Amino acid sequence: MPGAIIIGSQWGDEGKGKIVDIIAEDADYIIRFQGGNNAGHTLVVEGDTYTFHALPSGAVRGIRGLIASEVVLDPRQLADEINSFNGDVNLGIDPRTAIIMPWHNDLDYAQEKARSKAEVEIGTTQKGIGPSYSDDINRWGIRFSELVGNPDTLEERMRAVHEEIQEKTLRGVYNMEPRYDIDETVLEYQKFGRDLKKYLADVSKEVDMALKEGKKVIFEGAQGTLLDLKFGNYDRVTSSHPMSGAIFTSVGIPPTTMKNINRIIGITKAYVTKVGSGPVVTCLDKGLWPVEEEKSEYEGNYIREKGHEVGTTTKRPRRVGWMDLIALKYTQRLNGFSELALMKLDVLAGLDKIKLAVAYKHKFGRVLDGDDYPSWDLKFLSECESIYEEFDGIGSEEEIRGVTKYRKLTKNARKFVERVEYLMGVPITIVSTGPGREETIFRKKFKKF
Ligand code: IMP
Secondary structure, three states, X not given: XXXXXXXXXXXXXXXXXXXXXXXXXXXXXXXXXXXXOOOOEEEEXXXXXXXXXXXXXXXXXXXXXXXXXXXXXXXXXXXXXXXXXXXXXXXXXXXXXXXXXXXHHHHHHHHHHHHHHOOOXXXXXXXXXXXXXXXXXXXOOOEHHHHOOOHHHHHHHHHHHHHHHHHHHHHHHOOOOOOOOXXXXXXXXXHXXXXXXXXXXXXXXXXXXXXXXXXXXXXXXXOOHHHOOOOOOOOOOOOOOOOOOHHHHHXXXXXXXXXXXXXXXXEXXXXXXXXXXXXXXXXXXXXXXXXXXXXXXXXXXXXXXXXXXXXXXOXXXXXXXXXXXXXXXXXXXXXXXXXXXXXXXXXXXXXXXXXXXXXXXXXXXXXXXXXXXXOOOHHHHHOEEEXXXXXXXXXXXXXXXXXXXXHHOOHHHHHHHHHHHHHHOOOEEEEEXXXXXXXEEEOOOOOOO
């Protein structure tokens, strides 16, 4: 079974990085297929903490990391990360990958301000993600092939796009002075072009070959499915597709390759979090974004503090809620998870009671208890209440943190895990009991890659 897809099943920040890192031990390739440096993976390896925003997380292990075409790439971020490994990375970047330019950061800022006035603020990461995807679709984006191509042609393209489109948009539409200097930017990006040229790789071809040769390939999702541009809570979403099906169009491999990729791992936390606005039915923060901790439930603040639920990229406190099986059944249906990894169980330790949402009740009485989560209807979702199953506390911090054998977990913790598994109808193969690689339970059903 050479291929595995790893996907966030909630709103991102489920702990994908840790699982990718564990599974990657035996992998030949790790492929990022969507998003950009709006994502952040924090990994703890033998006590050292690594944070990646642009590099595929396998870089710590020297595995071949590939950036596929539907990623948006900020060369400034990438260059920093490569330098932090003293250039010692095994990396390939697809020529079709869209490049984040400084005007995208300015546009992200200006558009968020405009959205805020129109009361439709998303709370983006301000990394220029949406504007660079829009430019690619508008067909005036700059791609990796051009960044690393002829420097004079790059300069011409950058100046033309800047003068005819971006500058006019920033000044004319948003009344904003560009925060970058075009002359300096041209020189800076020409240098990135020279430095990054060696990473140019036809990812489509390379992955096709790898799968045919039976190599072990991991497709690493960023964000989570509920942030998907189409299937998430539009318009409070990101601009890409954090879903298993997206690997085909991003990497450029046909759906028939699924015969080689029949493992789809859904990463899910034992509770939920969301950065940015949008409905979270099980929210413990009165739905408020930004979070106002003094108005939150005790459990909300407890989980946020214990789980360090602060954005890796933005440093903003995340909203917190109980685990939500209606949303999870929906993302299960969209992605076809063959197994689930239950993350951060230890964060719930120490609470007297924990809850699991098994249905929603809308204010006019409609009950939802299947996988028909109406992702598109933000108003309806904001009018729903959760119907919970309540569990006795799973145990103390000492009893849960760092446990590595399933049978050593407390009876109450196992009851919770098995109830989720039963209701989802999907095996939970991994239970995470702490941030470290070693703080992990591999259940009997878990197969090594
Ligand atoms: P953007 O991706 O920066 O445009 O932000 C769109 C929405 O997605 C915002 O609510 C962000 O907070 C959220 N978002 C983007 N990337 C991540 C992530 O990696 N984890 C969690 N939320 C994210």
